[in-house]
Amino acid sequence: MLSNIRELMKYRELLIMFTWRDIKIKYKQSVLGLAWAVLMPSFIVLAGVLVRVGYAHVAGRPLLITDLAGVAVKSIPWAFFVSAVRFSGNSLISNTALVTKIYFPKEIFPIASIASSFFDLIIASLVLAVLLFFGKIGVSMLILWVPVLLFVLVILVAGISMYMAAASLFYRDVKYILEVLLTFGIFFTPVFFNSSMLGIYGRYLKWNPLTSVLEGLEDVIVFQKYPETSWLLYSFLIGMFLLLSGYVFFKRAEPNFAERI
DSSP: OHHHHHHHHHTHHHHHHHHHHHHHHHHHTOSSTTHHHHHHHHHHHHHHHHHHHHHHHHHTOOOOHHHHHHHHHHHHHHHHHHHHHHHHHTTTGGGHHHHHHSOSOTTHHHHHHHHHHHHHHHHHHHHHHHHHHHTTOOOOGGGGHHHHHHHHHHHHHHHHHHHHHHHHHHOTTHHHHHHHHHHHGGGGTTTSSOGGGGGGGHHHHTTSHHHHHHHHHHIIIIIOOOOOHHHHHHHHHHHHHHHHHHHHHHHHHGGGHHHHO
């Protein structure tokens, strides 16, 4: 595996080139351009606001600014997760000519897709930071947890993407299954709500490794308290397992990519 990583580092300029290509393709011929990086999470935020309004009405309490801020903080990394997994899952299929004709580490394709989606996350996060400032959400030293939480999120995304990219090439119906899972996954992930809202059933939601990451971001940014480190460690371990096993799966399948396209 170390030799594969060293080889990947030799092609880092190619990785940067493909990442920049994916970013330009995504926005070059769109009317709104980079605004799409903000617009897509905004739709998720709007849906989450409607859910929180309904919950506040049923619970008989006013809607708090922290409710809206929490939805916004969790919607952006969720949008990154969906976008990165979707594009990386189709990255080999959409680059069939390069996969069959030129030799280089093929994991560059899913990694480039993840990197281009992370660029969207950065743009949306800058806009969110401005909105939180005007919403008078304070900042504490706990904001230093954000890079750690995003690192765990990227590990989870990379592990899933390695599996999906290789599997989609061998079994074309995988991409349709993936779309279904990404569409309905939001109902099993605390984006519009918190696990605490589910009472005793909320503990089952903790087994979703995204839960500790999203709620951790909400904790350190909105509520300015420490994330649940035990569950965050759990998410990190799951992410590392997915990343290592997914990478091994990808590299073992790579010699057969050209035959299956």
